[in-house]
Amino acid sequence: MSETSESRLSIKARLPVFLRRADPAVLTAFGCIFLLLLLGSLYSSNFLSPDYLLQQLKVASFLGVVAAGMMVVILLGHIDLSVPWVMTMGAMMACAAAGFGEIGAAVAIPVGVLSGMAFGLLNGLGVAYLRIPSMIVTLASNVVAQGLMVVYTGGFSPQDSAPNAIRWLATGALLPGVPNAILVWSGVSAAMVFLFTRTAFGRAVYGIGNSERAAFLSGVGTRRVVMIAFVVSGGLSAFGGVLLAGYASKAAQAMGDPYLLPSIAAVVLGGTSILGGRGSYFGTVAGVILITLLQSILSVMQMPEAGRQIVYGVVIIVMLLLYGRAPPSR
Amino acid sequence: MSEWRYWLNEQRGTLTGLVIFLVMFTVYVANHPAGFTANVVHTAANKGVLLAFVAMAQALVVITAGIDLSVGMILVLTNCLASWIVVGGVMPTSLGVAAVLATGTLCGAINGMLVIYGRLQPIVATIATGAVYFGLALLLRPFPGGSVNEDLADALTGRLFGVVPSSLVALAAVVLLVWLPFKRSVAGRAAYAAGSSEPAAFMSGVPIRRGKFAAYLLGGLLAGMGGLFLTFFTYTGEAAYASGSAYTLWSIAAVVLGGVSLYGGRGSAVGAIFGAFAARTTGDMLFAFDVDPLWQPLLQGIVLMIAVSIGSLALLRVRNRLDWFQ
Numbered sequence: 001m002s003e004t005s006e007s008r009l010s011i012k013a014r015l016p017v018f019l020r021r022a023d024p025a026v027l028t029a030f031g032c033i034f035l036l037l038l039l040g041s042l043y044s045s046n047f048l049s050p051d052y053l054l055q056q057l058k059v060a061s062f063l064g065v066v067a068a069g070m071m072v073v074i075l076l077g078h079i080d081l082s083v084p085w086v087m088t089m090g091a092m093m094a095c096a097a098a099g100f101g102e103i104g105a106a107v108a109i110p111v112g113v114l115s116g117m118a119f120g121l122l123n124g125l126g127v128a129y130l131r132i133p134s135m136i137v138t139l140a141s142n143v144v145a146q147g148l149m150v151v152y153t154g155g156f157s158p159q160d161s162a163p164n165a166i167r168w169l170a171t172g173a174l175l176p177g178v179p180n181a182i183l184v185w186s187g188v189s190a191a192m193v194f195l196f197t198r199t200a201f202g203r204a205v206y207g208i209g210n211s212e213r214a215a216f217l218s219g220v221g222t223r224r225v226v227m228i229a230f231v232v233s234g235g236l237s238a239f240g241g242v243l244l245a246g247y248a249s250k251a252a253q254a255m256g257d258p259y260l261l262p263s264i265a266a267v268v269l270g271g272t273s274i275l276g277g278r279g280s281y282f283g284t285v286a287g288v289i290l291i292t293l294l295q296s297i298l299s300v301m302q303m304p305e306a307g308r309q310i311v312y313g314v315v316i317i318v319m320l321l322l323y324g325r326a327p328p329s330r
Numbered sequence: 331m332s333e334w335r336y337w338l339n340e341q342r343g344t345l346t347g348l349v350i351f352l353v354m355f356t357v358y359v360a361n362h363p364a365g366f367t368a369n370v371v372h373t374a375a376n377k378g379v380l381l382a383f384v385a386m387a388q389a390l391v392v393i394t395a396g397i398d399l400s401v402g403m404i405l406v407l408t409n410c411l412a413s414w415i416v417v418g419g420v421m422p423t424s425l426g427v428a429a430v431l432a433t434g435t436l437c438g439a440i441n442g443m444l445v446i447y448g449r450l451q452p453i454v455a456t457i458a459t460g461a462v463y464f465g466l467a468l469l470l471r472p473f474p475g476g477s478v479n480e481d482l483a484d485a486l487t488g489r490l491f492g493v494v495p496s497s498l499v500a501l502a503a504v505v506l507l508v509w510l511p512f513k514r515s516v517a518g519r520a521a522y523a524a525g526s527s528e529p530a531a532f533m534s535g536v537p538i539r540r541g542k543f544a545a546y547l548l549g550g551l552l553a554g555m556g557g558l559f560l561t562f563f564t565y566t567g568e569a570a571y572a573s574g575s576a577y578t579l580w581s582i583a584a585v586v587l588g589g590v591s592l593y594g595g596r597g598s599a600v601g602a603i604f605g606a607f608a609a610r611t612t613g614d615m616l617f618a619f620d621v622d623p624l625w626q627p628l629l630q631g632i633v634l635m636i637a638v639s640i641g642s643l644a645l646l647r648v649r650n651r652l653d654w655f656q
Contacts, residue, residue, distance in 0.1 A: 130642035132638055132639060132642055133592050133593075135397065136586070139582065140635045140638050141631075141635065143630065143634055144631035145631075146627055147629070147632075150627045151625055151627075216651075257571070261457060261461055264454060265458075268454060274453070274454050304468075304472075305465075305468060306465045306469040306472070306569075307465065307469075308465070309461045309462065309465030309468065310462050312461050313458040313459060313461035313465065316457075316458040317444065317458045317462075320455065321444075321448055321450070325448065325449040325450060326450070326451070
């Protein structure tokens with residue numbers, strides 16, 4: 001027994017430093033990305049062209065922004081199921097604000113994000129102060145957001161199209177050749193890495209994820225931290241929705257529905273423990289790229305929606321079984 | 331304390347659910363133009379029974395301190411399957427019914443295996459299996475359609491002796507044949523014990539794995555019955571994502587209204603049935619009060635929000651702030 005562990009140690013010791021420190025889950029995720037690219041390039045040579053890869057990153061950036069918010073909440077050991085309609089609401093509110101002339105167009109993006117943050121606040125109050133299980137509160141607030149949007153649109157898709165600023169943010173190119181959406185995602189990512197590694201808030205999030213009691217007894221205002229985390233998640237979901245509206249050039253009912261499962265999957269595939277307290281942001285980035293490539297390959301192979309759902313579910317379950325299991329309770 | 335007060339304390343959640351339902355139903359019937367007639371009761375029963383099956387399924391899992399976010403998708407899958415195979419004469423129909431129920435049970439068993447033996451979190455595991463079940467349903471029915479043995483469907487959705495809705499009788503039979511034996515069995519007690527305190531149950535030598543697995547398994551069976559009844563009501567199969575997630579959502583609401591604790595170990599599937607009927611009555615009430623249909627989703631969402639907030643009243647009883655973090 002001791003021999004095997006020693007030989008393991010020596011193997012580990014021989015690895016270069018950056019590999020020794022890396023999370024095996026993150027390495028697995030990046031390994032899967034390379035595998036998918038390899039498989040794709042066997043199918044069609046276009047898969048390795050820079051144009052295709054940039055296009056994939058652009059599509060991934062919408063999911064990436066949403067998954068960043070989801071990750072904050074999952075690190076706490078909670079979950080945010082209100083993503084679909086908070087996204088839709090963010091998009092619709094931004095497009096609606098743009099209807100109010102010059103000033104409206106200028107504040108369109110903040111209005112969309114703020115509406116998402118308001119719902120995040122509702123979720124956060126319910127989870128942190130009323131101690132309702134997060135899954136239940138966010139399911140309920142998803143219905144409330146849906147109800148509000150149904151009332152607002154009168155049951156139809158509004159004809160409001162996305163203002164130019166939002167379209168530029170999603171599809172324009174500030175640097176030649178690099179879509180703005182990727183820059184936005186990079187910005188959000190940099191902010192998240194800073195938040196997780198350099199701020200007291202980030203440390204508190206990891207602490208609460210491991211043991212809220214211990215964090216509370218160490219003097220962390222756990223309820224405030226949990227509430228802010230949900231506000232961040234709501235705001236980022238809505239921002240993702242705004243970007244998506246810019247990409248599709250209009251907001252539509254139920255446009256956020258296909259983002260709930262992928263955003264959770266991306267976070268979990270990136271090695272973040274669903275129980276909270278463990279996970280790195282780079283894993284989430286890897287998860288987002290992995291999911292986007294998987295989607296792209298499935299659609300290139302002309303897999304019908306049914307097959308895609310099944311592949312999704314099976315991939316998530318297999319990855320969870322590989323490294324998302326709870327420790328044995330005894 | 332005398333015997334009946336213990337009983338009352340144990341059944342408090344269920345009785346609260348019953349009272350909520352009775353009050354809402356009375357208000358609904360009083361405002362219904364037709365009043366308290368067999369027709370009104372029949373329609374309300376048929377709508378409620380579907381959700382009641384799914385809510386019972388959810389209650390079984392919630393009692394073990396788990397959650398099943400795939401119940402709605404099991405309902406959709408079994409609905410699509412039933413629209414293919416519950417047809418023809420007596421023999422093919424009964425074989426079809428058996429196959430549909432077996433499919434539901436299998437879905438529940440897969441959930442149980444992943445959660446108990448795979449040690450996955452119930453939330454994520456059942457979201458993922460729900461996606462698989464919905465994908466299978468879409469494979470079976472890319473477009474709505476199909477048919478069902480109409481004699482059987484009419485018999486199970488009609489009225490007995492012209493008064494009693496037969497769907498209610500079927501529901502009562504399921505309670506008597508599935509829920510009560512389960513509750514009184516070793517596995518049922520183990521499910522309650524595991525939900526109440528898993529370490530304590532383990533230390534006492536309670537077969538918690540068997541109990542939890544039985545709960546997930548029977549949950550799948552009950553959701554399958556719901557799918558079967560959906561086919562009997564609509565005569566068709568449809569793989570509708572929105573309908574599946576709505577059933578999942580309202581099953582959780584029904585469980586909460588019916589006094590089943592989301593932290594496990596308290597409540598009963600009978601309470602969930604009352605919760606389901608109460609939840610359905612909220613929708614009907616909006617019709618009876620002639621609310622603009624556009625506002626209905628919002629009002630239902632607000633009712634749901636209030637319903638889930640009720641549980642937090644227990645916070646007022648917490649003496650030690652560390653008890654918040656259980």
